[in-house]
Each structure stands twice: as C-alpha cells, then as structure tokens.
Amino acid sequence: MQNNDMTNQVTQKQRFMRLLRYGLPYKGLFIISMVMMLLATGAGLYAPVVMKTFIDDHVVPGNWDHKAMMILGCIFITMYIIDAVLSWFQTMTFQKVALAVVHDIRRQVFNHLFRLPMAYFDREPVGRLVSRVTNDTETIRDLFVQALPQTLSSVVTLTGVVIAMFLLDQTLALYCVAIMPLVFLSIYLYRRFSKPVFHTSRAVLSDINTRINESIQGMAVVQALRQQKRVSEQFEDLNLKYKRVQTRLVMINALLRPTVHMSSAFALAFMVQGFAGPALVGPVEVGLLYAFINYLDRMFEPLTQVSMQMQVWQQAVVSSERVFELLDEEPEPAYEHLEHKPFKEGSIEFRDVELSYDGKNKALDGISFKAEPGQFIALVGHTGSGKSSVMNLLMRFYQHQKGEILIDGQPLASISESQLRQQLGLVFQEPFIFHGSVAENIHLYQSSQCKTDIQQAAECVQADRFIEQLPDTYDEVLGERGQSLSTGEKQLLSFARTMAQDPRILLLDEATANIDSETEQAIKEALFSLRQGRTTLAIAHRLTTIEDADLIMVMDKGKIVQRGTHTQLVNQPGLYRDMHEAQHNQLEIQEQLAS
Amino acid sequence: MDIFWNLGWFFKRHWLRYLGCVVCLVMIALVELYPPRLVGELVDAIQSGSFTSDILAETVGLIVAVGVAVFILRNGWRLLLFGGALELGRVIRLRLFHHLTRMSPGFYQRHKTGDLMAHATNDIRSVEASAAEGVLTLVDSVVAGTAVVGAMIWVCGWEMTVVALLPFPVMAFLISRYSAQLHKRFRESQEAFSNLNNRVQESVSGIRAVRAHYLGSAQMDRFAKQSNVVTETNMKVARVDALFDPTISMTVAFSMLGSLGFGAWRIQHGAMSVGELTTFVVYLSMMIWPMFAFGWLFNIVERGSASLKRINKLLAEQPDVKDNAADNQERLDGDIRFVSQGFEYPGSGTAALKEFDLTIRKGSFVGISGRTGGGKTSLLRLLLRQHDAKGVEVTIGGQRNDSVSLDALHSRFALVAQEPFLFSASISENIAFGKPGATQEEIEEVARLACIHDDILNFKDGYETQLGEKGVNLSGGQKQRITIARALLIDADYLLLDDAFCSLDMKTEAFILDQLLNSNRPRTLILITQRLTNLQLADQVVVMDKGEITEQGSHKALLAQQGWYANIFKRQANAIAAGLDPEAADLEGMKQVAHINGAASDAK
Known part of the structure; x- marks a missing residue:
C-alpha cells in the first residue's frame, strides 16, 4: 500500500513535469513574467517599511518635518503603483503563455486523434473522446491560468514576506514564523482527508447526471411502462447519497478551513508577545508593529490561496493522466510522406488476406480476388460475414495480418494517403453530413473545385432537384448531421460528393434504410451514372441491383463461399440460388394474390 | 436580491439553521474587532510608560481566546450554511426530477x-451558491462592514473615517x-468553447467520413482556428480579470496614506494617540473583505436569480396532457375507435390527422x-394520450380514453417504439x-419470444451484462429485440408495434410475428410497418397518407384495389425478395417465409 502510494506519487510528478514541458517554447516570456513578479512583490513589500520609517522617525518622536514626510508618502504610493502596474503586466504575460500552452496541448490531442487506428474509435465512446479534447484540456487550462500562477505568486510572496520580516527584526520574525508548522499541518490534513471524499463525490455526481440524462431521454419509456414512481425513488437514493458525501466534504472544510484564520490570530498573539516583551525593559518602535501586522496579513493570504488551489491541482493531474493516455496511444503508420504515384488503371487485388479485429476470431480468412479496371464486383452475405471488413481494409481503416492487398499492382501500404483518399471513393451506408453549406458538403474543402463543378456533380446524380428546392440552394447551411434532410436526400448528397471527387475506384456500401419509392428510383439511376468508367466494389443488400455485376462474391463467416456472375450462380446449388429461388417463390405468390 | 425572497419557503422551513448561522456571523464580526483595539491600547500603554507584564499577558491571552472563539464560530456557520445549501440542492433536484416524470412528450x-x-x-449549483456564499456575503458585507465602520468612528472619530x-x-x-465587462466577456468565451466542443464532436463521430474523404488536415485547421478564438476570448477575460487585484491594492494604499497622513496631523495636534492610529490602520485592512463581499454578492445573486427563474419556469410548466380522471382506475376493454375531426400538433400549422372513423x-x-408523415405514429400517440387529442375522440369499448387515469390507460398497452431506448442497467433489469x-x-421466456435469448447467452455475463456507457454496446437489432421482450413481459392486452422490426432481418421478424400471432395469449396487435409482407396475415390493413386513411381492408382486398398498397407491394416484391436480406437466405429463413406465404395462401 505504502509502496503503491510512492510509485503513484512518482508517476504524478512525472506527469506534472510532462505538462510543464509544454511551456518550454515560451520560457523567454515566462522568465520576463517571473522577473516582473519578483519586482512587483519587492515593491509591495517595501511600502510598509516606508510607513514604518514615517511612524518611527516622524510621528512617534513628534518630528514634524513636512517635506520629508511628503517624500515618504510619495515613495509609499510609488511602490504601490509599481506593484499594481507590474502585477497587471505580469498576469497578462503569464496568461499569454498559459493559454498558448493549452492551445498547443489541445491541438496536439485533436491532431493525434486522426492518427489513431480506427479500432481505437470502436473501443472508445464518442463522448469520452470529445471530453478528452475539450473538458480535460479545460481543466489543464485552469491549472495553467489559475492554480500555477497563484501558487507561484504565493510562494514568492511568502518567501518575500519571511525575508522582509527577518531583515526588519529577527526575533519578531521568528515569533511569526513559529506558527507556520501548524498551518502546513492543517493544509496537509485537509488534503489528506478531502481527497478521497472529493473523488467519491465526483463519481456520485457523475452517476446522478447520467441518471438524469438517461431519464430525460427515456422518459417516454418510463411513462409507457408506468415506472415513474420507481425511477423517482431510485433517483432520490442517489440524490441522498450525493448529499451525504457532500456533507462529509463540508464537515472537513468546516473543521480545517478556519484553522488558517486561527493561526493568524495566534501569530498576532505571538508577535505582540515578541514585540511588547522587550518594551518592559527598553524602548520599542511602534512602526515596526505596523509593518509586521501588515506583513502578517500578506503572509496568510498566500496560504489560503494555495489551499484553495489544491482542488484544481488534483483535478488537473487526473485530467492530464487521461490526456496523456490518449497521446500515448500508438498511432498508425504514417502514409503522408509517401511518394505520389497516380493510379492509372484502378485494379484491385486481394491475395490470401486474413484479418482479425481481436487477435482471436478471424473476420476475414484467405480472401483472394481480383477486380480488373472498370469491372463491377459485388459482395453479398449475412451481417458479419466479412463484407464490410473487405471495404475497411481497402480504405486502410484497419491493418490486415496476412496476405497482400494490391491496387494497380502496388501494395496498399506504399500508396500515399492523399492519393488513396483521392482515388478511392467510399459511399457510406449512412452518409455523414458535415456542418456547413451544401456546396461545402459536396466539394469538401477542395479549393480547386468551382461552382459549376459542384453543380455538375449534383446534376449527374440528380441531387440538384432537391438542392434547388432549398431556400438558399447550394449555400443552404446544413445543421448538425444534416438533420433537415431526409435519408434519401443525404444519400444523393453523398453521391454528388463522390462524383465531384471523381475517384478511379468506387466503394459502395448500399443503404438498407427505408427510402420512399420516388427517391429510390433516383438513387438507382444515380448509382448507375456513378459506376460509369470506374472499378466498383459494392456491398449489396438488394440483389436486383447487382444482376449486371461482372463478378458476385458470396461471403460467409469471413470466407468467399461462392463466386461467379448472376447467371452462373443461379445455375449452381448454393446460397445464391437459394436466395434466388426464394425470390422466385415470393414473386409467384404475390402475383397469385394480386390476380 | 429577490432570490432570497423567492427562497423564503426554504429559509422559513430551516429558520433555526439560518438563525444560528447569522448569529455566528454577527458574533464573528463583533469579536474580531477586539484584538486591534487591544493592540492599540498596548501601544498607548508602552508610550505612556504604564506598561506592565500583566497587561502583556492579558493582551496575548485575549487575542488567543478571540482566535479560538472565532475558530469555533467559523466551524459553526460553515456547517450550518453549507449544509443548508446541500439540502436545498437536494430538494430542488428531486422536485425537478419528479416534475420531469410528469411531463408529456410534447415537453x-x-x-x-x-x-x-x-x-x-449548473442552475441548481448556482442556486445552491446563492443560499451559501450568497447569504455569507450578504451578512458579511452588511454586518461586518457596518461593524468595522462603526468601530473606526468610535475609536478615531468620523473625520478620520471619512478621510480613510x-x-x-x-x-x-x-x-x-x-x-x-467580465460577465460579458466570460459569456463570449463560453460560447467559443462550446463551438470548439461541437467541432470536436463532429470530427470524432464522423471519423470514418473524415478519413475516407481525406479531411484530416482541413479539420485540424478548422479546429486550430476555433481554438485560437477560444484563446483570444480567454485573453479578453484575463485583461479585465487582472484589474481586480491592482485596483483593490491601490485603493488600500491611498486609504492607508490618507489615514496615516491625517492621523499624523491629528497626533501632532494632540487629538489622537499613536495606539489609536495603530488600531485604526488594522481596522482599515479589515474593510477590504466586506467591500469585496459586496461586489461578489451581486455576482452570485444575479446568477442565482437567473437560475432560479429558469428552474421555476420549468417547474411551472403543466403537463400538456391533463390527468383529469386520476382517481378512476377502471380497466378499459373492447374495440378501439378513432373518430377524427382533424388534429394538428400545437404550433405545427398543418393537420397531422384529417377526418376519418377507424375501428380496431x-x-x-x-x-x-x-x-x-402520414399520421401512423400520431394514432398511437393519441391512443396513449401522449398528446391531447383535440378533434379526435378515442374510445376503448365505447369509453373515452380520457375517462380513466393515465396510469390505468397505460396499464392496458405495451408499446414498442420506433427508436429502441435502453437504460444503463443489466439486460435482465432492462x-x-x-x-x-x-x-x-x-x-427468459419473453427473451426467447423476442429471439434475443441466444444473443444474450453469448455475452460474457449473460443476462447480467451491463448495457450503456459503462457496458456493452448492442447492435440496433439487438436493442430492438430487447425492447420487444420488455414490452412482452408486461403482458398487456393491446400490443402496439411502431415500426418495431425495422432493424431486424426478415427471418427474425417473421419468427417473432408468427410467435405473437399463434400464441395462446389473445391480444390485439397493432403493427405499423413499411414492409408490407408483414401484413399478409393482418385482419385489417390501413394505409394512411397526409393524415387521411386512403386505403382500408384485408391484404387481398387492397391488392385488388391497385392503389398505393398494391403498387408498393409489387415494388417490394422485387426488392424484398432480393431484399430478402441475405440473412433470410438460409434454410431456416426460407421456411419462415414459406410459412407466412402458406398462411397467406390459406387465408385466401
């Protein structure tokens, strides 16, 4: 246990050092900021000394030299002005550094996401990843813009005050410093006791939020099944639990927070003792008392600050752990730098390819086929038979373990990223619509495309008809995921996108969703025009759409169990013919019924 | 400040707690005035030469005693005040949750x-803050502020006080x-942050599309731009935020200079002692907190009021559907009849349902x-009274569906909605x-009926498998089958399936439907579907378009009509059979299809 704690502390320290390393590029600004902080603190601490002179040299002995007193007053105010102005600039410099650091971390995390293998995204829920990039970096921001500068300035002020005290009067300073262990003890105890409770409280809070969120989304179910009362009771249990945990936190706070205040009272008592004791035997300087009371105030302020920043530190360490975990995820091999070799033909070849997502079960097993340039190849099979895996491999979303995948005779891994994405056009089963205008969703930020290109692409796939109906036609801004469009319209839009991309190879994942019949006709025609002059690999859910395919591959449990043209497959026993016969029977019965 | 008035009910209920808290705070304000006075008197005693070790011991002892007393008083108010705020949070949270359970889908x-x-x-948190820090700053700024100013006047007179x-x-x-300014800029920075959040959300949820279309660097650029906006708005916040401390310390400096200068002049003229000046200067430093508290108070209270208003507005919303007959637990039974004179959803402007008379x-x-958009789901909504059916009379066995309590009404139906929704709990709990x-x-029996039993056994923890965020993610079809099992378990007489098979393959769909139709349990079954093959066995088929019933009758009769139904059925004949999604191609599936077809032929 002890050992565990130790290693834990070591890794926490490493993590923290790693966070600080992000500040290295800005160390010049940081040093300037620290120098300003030192100067400001010095000026601020010198002011009470001026006042001490004012009291001890003029007020107490009754030496009313107005000119000297005016000068002292001016110095006093000047010190404060220096302190104030430098403090402001210091804060701004520090903020600049801190925000730049957070910007850098954020960008690094976000950019790293795009280098991670697709399997990572299968594992991690979207919400969690979004939270890594935004909320966790926000907590780290709190550390850099708030906790770190506060802590630094607290340390500087505290050190400065102690030095100033010792310079003024050593005995008195000792009396004041004597109280410090008590303060540190209380801060230590506070940390010790609040930390576990704090963690529990956050966990319970997140449970509560999850519960509320879920209840809101599923309220129709709760009501239809008449479980309102039970759900409310369960919620109240959580609610009470949260209150109990929070109450414990309040109790710890109530007991330990006021100790800093009490310590300051004790320090005053000590100091009075130290100050007035000698007065029993000789003269003392009242101004000294003024200066020390002033310093005492400044001494406890940073201590309260530090204890208040503790939570931010703790949270930032937890968040940085999560962020680093993501950053330490092994990225995929980079294909960006590879030589740009344009595809000429667009042939696809799989040679004995094997793929396993989990290392145990084979998703693809000994897949071999060749698609000649311009051919139309169709994949059919059950859900989970491996059709999508073939696509995933071609799109380089996953890495296969055995065999070779060749495009135009070149290994897939030797093709540069931009080339691959340009020449492979994937049409998703559920097209993803980006936030932006219709035009942007078609050209996808390829600046080379002009307005007429976009319109032509839309016309080719008959998407122009619905786009012209939109209030702002091509400039219509589509909201989150294109909610305003129907499924069929989204399909057509994604066809236009692929048309504009003009790839050599077309990968089609046919939609299964129910689409109204008029749109379906348009989609059928659009697909036909998309296929022209391209090598096409299609996952088919509707057999009627693939009767003219050059090659149909029937997949089952990761293997290709049958291959041939429609005519060939229909004339041999097997899965395909069964399907075809079923179709035949069905048609007959329907005709019977219809007559 | 009206928030304190609006939370009056809570303060009244916990008056003893808040009285105790105010007493603590007032006592702290008063007791803390004592040590500076003691120090001042000590200084005067030294100056006048009347200083003894007894005076020293007494002074030191009293300062320590005050420190301890204040410590205990601080423990007290913290416990009382923050404890109260937690209770307030709990009560509001529960009230809100309870309210949510009463709201209709329209809400x-x-x-x-x-x-x-x-x-x-957030809103509950800022209301809590009003009841904790809000009360604290209110009492402290008023009581402590007044006490310190009073003490300053008492020790050194009003002239000194005014100057200081x-x-x-x-x-x-x-x-x-x-x-x-800060408030405004802070809001801007929040907005920028929320845009950043959306950007990330989009990129992550569309990662496949981003990669397939080679949008990585475009997305990175857009993100970097937005992150810059966030940085700039944060900088703008910092520029104002960094003004607070210097302003306060300058104020204190001028105040200190004024009182020392003026104090020196008064001492020169014998109107004041050095000890009194010392006391005064310490009091001056004690003014900072009340001033600060005052500024803070407005901030907290402003936010709290806005939040409480939002919460109360929400709580004031009445359910769209009134549970007028809440006491009538009568069990409705018999034919369902819709007599529609036209119905539109509030604010939609177009009729969701037009005139018709339908009996089930x-x-x-x-x-x-x-x-x-033809009005199919609307029928179910009105049947279940999820919306108020102005213009549509729904009767069950001749009795209006609003003549009994909502609870009694819902107890008669089992609904499987279009979008399957499951809770973060185990499968069996779901x-x-x-x-x-x-x-x-x-x-297990209903799981078998819904064809999900085998799937469940394949999970590592079987029926105890946790679903949701911390557990397993199910496929759309699995989710749908679990919701079907859930509906079957409540064993209601009327089973409503709203496109409940859309994510299932034909084989499973046919199997489930067959089980339902051939079970010994007599049920009324209403099935909304796009796949017309399901309807070959129906006693009655209803086709709806734009809120009207356009076709109605048996499957056979509708085919003969050569209308929409016949047209789509034929079209699907090509598509379905093919569309026989490959899954149905294995023999088991064939049998099911043949079975249905056979049944259809028999029906003929």
Whole structure:
C-alpha cells in the first residue's frame, strides 16, 4: 500500500513535469513574467517599511518635518503603483503563455486523434473522446491560468514576506514564523482527508447526471411502462447519497478551513508577545508593529490561496493522466510522406488476406480476388460475414495480418494517403453530413473545385432537384448531421460528393434504410451514372441491383463461399440460388394474390 | 436580491439553521474587532510608560481566546450554511426530477436534453451558491462592514473615517464596471468553447467520413482556428480579470496614506494617540473583505436569480396532457375507435390527422402503413394520450380514453417504439423494466419470444451484462429485440408495434410475428410497418397518407384495389425478395417465409 502510494506519487510528478514541458517554447516570456513578479512583490513589500520609517522617525518622536514626510508618502504610493502596474503586466504575460500552452496541448490531442487506428474509435465512446479534447484540456487550462500562477505568486510572496520580516527584526520574525508548522499541518490534513471524499463525490455526481440524462431521454419509456414512481425513488437514493458525501466534504472544510484564520490570530498573539516583551525593559518602535501586522496579513493570504488551489491541482493531474493516455496511444503508420504515384488503371487485388479485429476470431480468412479496371464486383452475405471488413481494409481503416492487398499492382501500404483518399471513393451506408453549406458538403474543402463543378456533380446524380428546392440552394447551411434532410436526400448528397471527387475506384456500401419509392428510383439511376468508367466494389443488400455485376462474391463467416456472375450462380446449388429461388417463390405468390 | 425572497419557503422551513448561522456571523464580526483595539491600547500603554507584564499577558491571552472563539464560530456557520445549501440542492433536484416524470412528450420536444441537463446541474449549483456564499456575503458585507465602520468612528472619530474611506466608493464603482465587462466577456468565451466542443464532436463521430474523404488536415485547421478564438476570448477575460487585484491594492494604499497622513496631523495636534492610529490602520485592512463581499454578492445573486427563474419556469410548466380522471382506475376493454375531426400538433400549422372513423376490433391484428408523415405514429400517440387529442375522440369499448387515469390507460398497452431506448442497467433489469418483480424464468421466456435469448447467452455475463456507457454496446437489432421482450413481459392486452422490426432481418421478424400471432395469449396487435409482407396475415390493413386513411381492408382486398398498397407491394416484391436480406437466405429463413406465404395462401 505504502509502496503503491510512492510509485503513484512518482508517476504524478512525472506527469506534472510532462505538462510543464509544454511551456518550454515560451520560457523567454515566462522568465520576463517571473522577473516582473519578483519586482512587483519587492515593491509591495517595501511600502510598509516606508510607513514604518514615517511612524518611527516622524510621528512617534513628534518630528514634524513636512517635506520629508511628503517624500515618504510619495515613495509609499510609488511602490504601490509599481506593484499594481507590474502585477497587471505580469498576469497578462503569464496568461499569454498559459493559454498558448493549452492551445498547443489541445491541438496536439485533436491532431493525434486522426492518427489513431480506427479500432481505437470502436473501443472508445464518442463522448469520452470529445471530453478528452475539450473538458480535460479545460481543466489543464485552469491549472495553467489559475492554480500555477497563484501558487507561484504565493510562494514568492511568502518567501518575500519571511525575508522582509527577518531583515526588519529577527526575533519578531521568528515569533511569526513559529506558527507556520501548524498551518502546513492543517493544509496537509485537509488534503489528506478531502481527497478521497472529493473523488467519491465526483463519481456520485457523475452517476446522478447520467441518471438524469438517461431519464430525460427515456422518459417516454418510463411513462409507457408506468415506472415513474420507481425511477423517482431510485433517483432520490442517489440524490441522498450525493448529499451525504457532500456533507462529509463540508464537515472537513468546516473543521480545517478556519484553522488558517486561527493561526493568524495566534501569530498576532505571538508577535505582540515578541514585540511588547522587550518594551518592559527598553524602548520599542511602534512602526515596526505596523509593518509586521501588515506583513502578517500578506503572509496568510498566500496560504489560503494555495489551499484553495489544491482542488484544481488534483483535478488537473487526473485530467492530464487521461490526456496523456490518449497521446500515448500508438498511432498508425504514417502514409503522408509517401511518394505520389497516380493510379492509372484502378485494379484491385486481394491475395490470401486474413484479418482479425481481436487477435482471436478471424473476420476475414484467405480472401483472394481480383477486380480488373472498370469491372463491377459485388459482395453479398449475412451481417458479419466479412463484407464490410473487405471495404475497411481497402480504405486502410484497419491493418490486415496476412496476405497482400494490391491496387494497380502496388501494395496498399506504399500508396500515399492523399492519393488513396483521392482515388478511392467510399459511399457510406449512412452518409455523414458535415456542418456547413451544401456546396461545402459536396466539394469538401477542395479549393480547386468551382461552382459549376459542384453543380455538375449534383446534376449527374440528380441531387440538384432537391438542392434547388432549398431556400438558399447550394449555400443552404446544413445543421448538425444534416438533420433537415431526409435519408434519401443525404444519400444523393453523398453521391454528388463522390462524383465531384471523381475517384478511379468506387466503394459502395448500399443503404438498407427505408427510402420512399420516388427517391429510390433516383438513387438507382444515380448509382448507375456513378459506376460509369470506374472499378466498383459494392456491398449489396438488394440483389436486383447487382444482376449486371461482372463478378458476385458470396461471403460467409469471413470466407468467399461462392463466386461467379448472376447467371452462373443461379445455375449452381448454393446460397445464391437459394436466395434466388426464394425470390422466385415470393414473386409467384404475390402475383397469385394480386390476380 | 429577490432570490432570497423567492427562497423564503426554504429559509422559513430551516429558520433555526439560518438563525444560528447569522448569529455566528454577527458574533464573528463583533469579536474580531477586539484584538486591534487591544493592540492599540498596548501601544498607548508602552508610550505612556504604564506598561506592565500583566497587561502583556492579558493582551496575548485575549487575542488567543478571540482566535479560538472565532475558530469555533467559523466551524459553526460553515456547517450550518453549507449544509443548508446541500439540502436545498437536494430538494430542488428531486422536485425537478419528479416534475420531469410528469411531463408529456410534447415537453421533451420543446426542450432539448442538453437544456434540461443544464437546469439540473449548473442552475441548481448556482442556486445552491446563492443560499451559501450568497447569504455569507450578504451578512458579511452588511454586518461586518457596518461593524468595522462603526468601530473606526468610535475609536478615531468620523473625520478620520471619512478621510480613510474616501477611495472606497471609487473602488466600488470601478469593480462594478469590471464585473459587468467580465460577465460579458466570460459569456463570449463560453460560447467559443462550446463551438470548439461541437467541432470536436463532429470530427470524432464522423471519423470514418473524415478519413475516407481525406479531411484530416482541413479539420485540424478548422479546429486550430476555433481554438485560437477560444484563446483570444480567454485573453479578453484575463485583461479585465487582472484589474481586480491592482485596483483593490491601490485603493488600500491611498486609504492607508490618507489615514496615516491625517492621523499624523491629528497626533501632532494632540487629538489622537499613536495606539489609536495603530488600531485604526488594522481596522482599515479589515474593510477590504466586506467591500469585496459586496461586489461578489451581486455576482452570485444575479446568477442565482437567473437560475432560479429558469428552474421555476420549468417547474411551472403543466403537463400538456391533463390527468383529469386520476382517481378512476377502471380497466378499459373492447374495440378501439378513432373518430377524427382533424388534429394538428400545437404550433405545427398543418393537420397531422384529417377526418376519418377507424375501428380496431378487440383481438384482431391490424397493420398500418403509408408514407412517412402520414399520421401512423400520431394514432398511437393519441391512443396513449401522449398528446391531447383535440378533434379526435378515442374510445376503448365505447369509453373515452380520457375517462380513466393515465396510469390505468397505460396499464392496458405495451408499446414498442420506433427508436429502441435502453437504460444503463443489466439486460435482465432492462427487460424487467416494466415489471420489476419478474422472475428469471419469465424474463427468459419473453427473451426467447423476442429471439434475443441466444444473443444474450453469448455475452460474457449473460443476462447480467451491463448495457450503456459503462457496458456493452448492442447492435440496433439487438436493442430492438430487447425492447420487444420488455414490452412482452408486461403482458398487456393491446400490443402496439411502431415500426418495431425495422432493424431486424426478415427471418427474425417473421419468427417473432408468427410467435405473437399463434400464441395462446389473445391480444390485439397493432403493427405499423413499411414492409408490407408483414401484413399478409393482418385482419385489417390501413394505409394512411397526409393524415387521411386512403386505403382500408384485408391484404387481398387492397391488392385488388391497385392503389398505393398494391403498387408498393409489387415494388417490394422485387426488392424484398432480393431484399430478402441475405440473412433470410438460409434454410431456416426460407421456411419462415414459406410459412407466412402458406398462411397467406390459406387465408385466401
């Protein structure tokens, strides 16, 4: 246990050092900021000394030299002005550094996401990843813009005050410093006791939020099944639990927070003792008392600050752990730098390819086929038979373990990223619509495309008809995921996108969703025009759409169990013919019924 | 400040707690005035030469005693005040949750989940803050401020006090200006952050599309731009935020200079002692907190009021559907009849349902189909009274569906909605959601009926497998089958399936439907579907379009009509058979299809 704690502390320290390393590029600004902080603190601490002179040299002995007193007053105010102005600039410099650091971390995390293998995204829920990039970096921001500068300035002020005290009067300073262990003890105890409770409280809070969120989304179910009362009771249990945990936190706070205040009272008592004791035997300087009371105030302020920043530190360490975990995820091999070799033909070849997502079960097993340039190849099979895996491999979303995948005779891994994405056009089963205008969703930020290109692409796939109906036609801004469009319209839009991309190879994942019949006709025609002059690999859910395919591959449990043209497959026993016969029977019965 | 008035009910209920708290705070304010006075008297004693070790011991002892007393008083108010705020949070949270359980679907269409969540989290937190820090700053700024000013006047007279406090109004003015600015800029930075959040959300959820279309670097650029905006807005916040401390310390400096200068002049003229000046200067430093508290108070209270208003507005919303006959637990039974004179959703402007008269016989299997937006789901909504059916009279066995309580009405139906929704709980808890006491046998029986039993056994923890965020993610079809099992478990006489098979393959769909139709349990079955093959066995098929019933009759009769139904059925004949999604191609599936077809032929 002890050992565990130790290693834990070591890794926490490493993590923290790693966070600080992000500040290295800005160390010049940081040093300037620290120098300003030192100067400001010095000026601020010198002011009470001026006042001490004012009291001890003029007020107490009754030496009313107005000119000297005016000068002292001016110095006093000047010190404060220096302190104030430098403090402001210091804060701004520090903020600049801190925000730049957070910007850098954020960008690094976000950019790293795009280098991670697709399997990572299968594992991690979207919400969690979004939270890594935004909320966790926000907590780290709190550390850099708030906790770190506060802590630094607290340390500087505290050190400065102690030095100033010792310079003024050593005995008195000792009396004041004597109280410090008590303060540190209380801060230590506070940390010790609040930390576990704090963690529990956050966990319970997140449970509560999850519960509320879920209840809101599923309220129709709760009501239809008449479980309102039970759900409310369960919620109240959580609610009470949260209150109990929070109450414990309040109790710890109530007991330990006021100790800093009490310590300051004790320090005053000590100091009075130290100050007035000698007065029993000789003269003392009242101004000294003024200066020390002033310093005492400044001494406890940073201590309260530090204890208040503790939570931010703790949270930032937890968040940085999560962020680093993501950053330490092994990225995929980079294909960006590879030589740009344009595809000429667009042939696809799989040679004995094997793929396993989990290392145990084979998703693809000994897949071999060749698609000649311009051919139309169709994949059919059950859900989970491996059709999508073939696509995933071609799109380089996953890495296969055995065999070779060749495009135009070149290994897939030797093709540069931009080339691959340009020449492979994937049409998703559920097209993803980006936030932006219709035009942007078609050209996808390829600046080379002009307005007429976009319109032509839309016309080719008959998407122009619905786009012209939109209030702002091509400039219509589509909201989150294109909610305003129907499924069929989204399909057509994604066809236009692929048309504009003009790839050599077309990968089609046919939609299964129910689409109204008029749109379906348009989609059928659009697909036909998309296929022209391209090598096409299609996952088919509707057999009627693939009767003219050059090659149909029937997949089952990761293997290709049958291959041939429609005519060939229909004339041999097997899965395909069964399907075809079923179709035949069905048609007959329907005709019977219809007559 | 009206928030304190609006929370009056809570303060009244816990008056003893808040009285105790105020007493603590007032006593702290008064007791803390004592040590500076003691120090001043000590200084005067030294100056006048009347200083003894007894005086020293007494002074030191009293300062320590005050420190301890204040410590205990601080423990007290913290416990009372923050404890109270937690209780307030709990009560409001529960009230809100309870309210949510009473709201009709219309309410959830008007309010986004994120919005409602904000009420339950941020708004409750800022109301809590009003009841804790708000009360603290109110009492402290008023009581401690008055006490210190009073003590200053008492020790050194009003002239000194006025001179010393001259810079304070300037500070108060500046601080209030800063606060207003800060508030505005803070909101801008929040907005920028929320845009950043959306950007990330889009990129992550569309990662496949981003990669397939080679959008990585475009997305990175857009992100970097937005992150820059966030940095800039944060900088703007910092520029104002960094003004607070220097302003306060300058105020204190001028105040200190004024009182020392003026104090020196008064000492020169014998109007004041050095000890009194010392006391005064310490009091001056004690003015900072009340001034600060005052500024803070407005901030907290402003936010708290806005939040409480939002919460109360939400709580004031009445359910769209009134439970007028809440006491009538009568069990409705018999034919369902819709007599529609036209119905439109509030604010939609177009009629969701037009004129028609539709009867669904008890114990029959009725299929409803038609284009999206035709009014199919609206029928079910009105039947279940999820919306108020102005213009549509729904009767069950001749009795209006609003003549009994909502609870009694809902107890008659089992609904499987279009979008399957499951809770973050185990699979068995999810299936038994509508019947918490169900035995494992009952659960497994309905799971088998819904064709999900084998899938469940394949999970590592079987029926105890956790679903949701911390657990397994199911496929759309699995989710749908679990919701079907959940509906079957409550064993209602009327089973409503709203496109409940859309994610299932034909084979499973046919199997489930067959089980339902051939079970010994007599049920009324209403099935909304786009796949017309399902409807070959229906006693009655209803086709709806634009809120009207365009076709109605048996499958056979509708085919003969050569209308929409016949047209789509033929079209699907090509598509379905092919569309026989490959899954149905294996023999088991063939049999099911043949079975249905056979049954259809028999029916003929």
